[in-house]
Amino acid sequence: xxxxxxxxxxxxxxxxxxxxxxxxxxxxxxxxxxxxxxxxxxxxxxxxxxxxxxxxxxxxxxxxxxxxxxxxxxxxxxxxxxxxxxxxxxxxxxxxxxxxxxxxxxxxxxxxxxxxxxxxxxxxxxxxxxxxxxxxxxxxxxxxxxxxxxxxxxxxxxxxxxx
Amino acid sequence: xxxxxxxxxxxxxxxxxxxxxxxxxxxxxxxxxxxxxxxxxxxxxxxxxxxxxxxxxxxxxxxxxxxxxxxxxxxxxxxxxxxxxxxxxxxxxxxxxxxxxxxxxxxxxxxxxxxxxxxxxxxxxxxxxxxxxxxxxxxxxxxxxxxxxxxxxxxxxxxxxxxxxxxxxxxxxx
Numbered sequence: 001x002x003x004x005x006x007x008x009x010x011x012x013x014x015x016x017x018x019x020x021x022x023x024x025x026x027x028x029x030x031x032x033x034x035x036x037x038x039x040x041x042x043x044x045x046x047x048x049x050x051x052x053x054x055x056x057x058x059x060x061x062x063x064x065x066x067x068x069x070x071x072x073x074x075x076x077x078x079x080x081x082x083x084x085x086x087x088x089x090x091x092x093x094x095x096x097x098x099x100x101x102x103x104x105x106x107x108x109x110x111x112x113x114x115x116x117x118x119x120x121x122x123x124x125x126x127x128x129x130x131x132x133x134x135x136x137x138x139x140x141x142x143x144x145x146x147x148x149x150x151x152x153x154x155x156x157x158x159x160x161x162x163x
Numbered sequence: 164x165x166x167x168x169x170x171x172x173x174x175x176x177x178x179x180x181x182x183x184x185x186x187x188x189x190x191x192x193x194x195x196x197x198x199x200x201x202x203x204x205x206x207x208x209x210x211x212x213x214x215x216x217x218x219x220x221x222x223x224x225x226x227x228x229x230x231x232x233x234x235x236x237x238x239x240x241x242x243x244x245x246x247x248x249x250x251x252x253x254x255x256x257x258x259x260x261x262x263x264x265x266x267x268x269x270x271x272x273x274x275x276x277x278x279x280x281x282x283x284x285x286x287x288x289x290x291x292x293x294x295x296x297x298x299x300x301x302x303x304x305x306x307x308x309x310x311x312x313x314x315x316x317x318x319x320x321x322x323x324x325x326x327x328x329x330x331x332x333x334x335x336x337x
Contacts, residue, residue: 042191042296055261056296059287084294086194 028068035064035074039081040089048091193294193313200227200304201292208271208281209264215282217308224311224331225254227302228278228318229290231262232270234298240317241274247323248277253331256280260298261287303330 024032033050039060041052049057049064060081067077078090087093095103195201204216228244230237247253257278259267264283271281284290293302303312311330314322 045188055287059291063291083194084292085296086192086294088191 023069024065031074032065032068035068035077036061038091039064040091042085042089189297190315191296193310193315195294195302195310196313197309197311199307199309200302201289203284203289203292205258205282205284205289208259208267208283210283215280217304219280220254220256220304221308222306223254224306225256225279225304226327226331227256227258227293227304229258229260229284229293229295229298229300231260231298232266233262234260236317237299238274240299240301240319241277243318243320243323244277245275248279254279256282258282258284258289260284260290260295301327303327305330 036050037048039049041047041049041054041057041060043054043056044052047057049060051057063080064077067080072080081089087099093099093102200217202217204214206213207215226247244255248255255278257276257280259281262283262285264285267281267283271278282289287295293300297315299317301314301318302310303314305311312326314327318327
């Protein structure tokens with residue numbers, strides 16, 4: 001119950017904060033905030049226009065706000081900006097031929113790494129298996145017979161002179 | 164060769180980085196190159212003429228230079244623009260970007276005016292439409308009103324010689 005009161009209080013507070021942004025209702029405000037967090041500032045290139053205080057970011061924020069108030073869709077606003085600044089303004093560039101490597105590259109690297117790891121693991125196991133050749137029984141028999149014959153030949157002359 | 168693959172990968176990466184490091188991340192390719200220059204209707208500096216539009220220089224190849232009195236890079240390229248305008252007869256249109264008219268005028272009085280006409284883009288609205296994100300930026304606009312080239316940052320003698328002069332068809336003087 002207490003949690004509900006807290007939630008209600010926070011909601012009230014947030015609506016006060018939201019009302020602070022001029023001319024936008026809560027829904028428009030949400031769209032505005034979501035959009036400016038997706039757009040790159042061209043001056044401070046590692047900041048979104050939501051974060052940056054560069055004059056250009058201020059201009060672009062105002063532009064986004066004006067267009068939201070005018071009822072333009074997100075696609076229209078994004079189109080307006082990419083027409084002027086290119087895909088660079090988008091923190092999430094669209095998937096197309098020139099960005100295919102950007103989007104697929106990490107997965108290709110991962111795949112390559114997996115293939116390499118698999119081959120490496122198999123490669124280290126194979127030589128160990130190769131040394132353990134199965135024993136050829138015929139070869140053992142032959143070796144045994146040869147050894148016996150050699151021993152017999154060694155023994156024979158040693159004994160004969162005494163007899 | 165046991166290390167052939169790792170060495171090949173390493174060399175490939177070095178090649179990629181070597182190319183990547185020569186590129187300036189601040190130079191964002193403009194999607195406007197090859198497209199018609201965005202229209203605007205703005206007053207000239209100090210209010211005269213009352214209205215200038217890109218149609219005013221239709222039929223000629225011009226340089227459209229966004230500059231401002233508060234811009235350091237503009238001072239860097241200024242001598243070159245002066246030389247191009249006064250010695251080589253290049254038509255340069257100046258757009259004073261986010262500047263107060265009095266400041267622009269004082270700057271031009273002090274350093275010289277390379278511009279055939281100066282347009283006051285006080286609010287940066289034309290700049291926004293032209294995709295300007297920092298002055299100076301210079302556009303080459305062809306006779307049909309389309310943008311042929313965009314120079315981001317100060318104009319350099321190299322950029323003029325290799326990229327812009329061929330577009331304007333200006334012969335080397337002498």
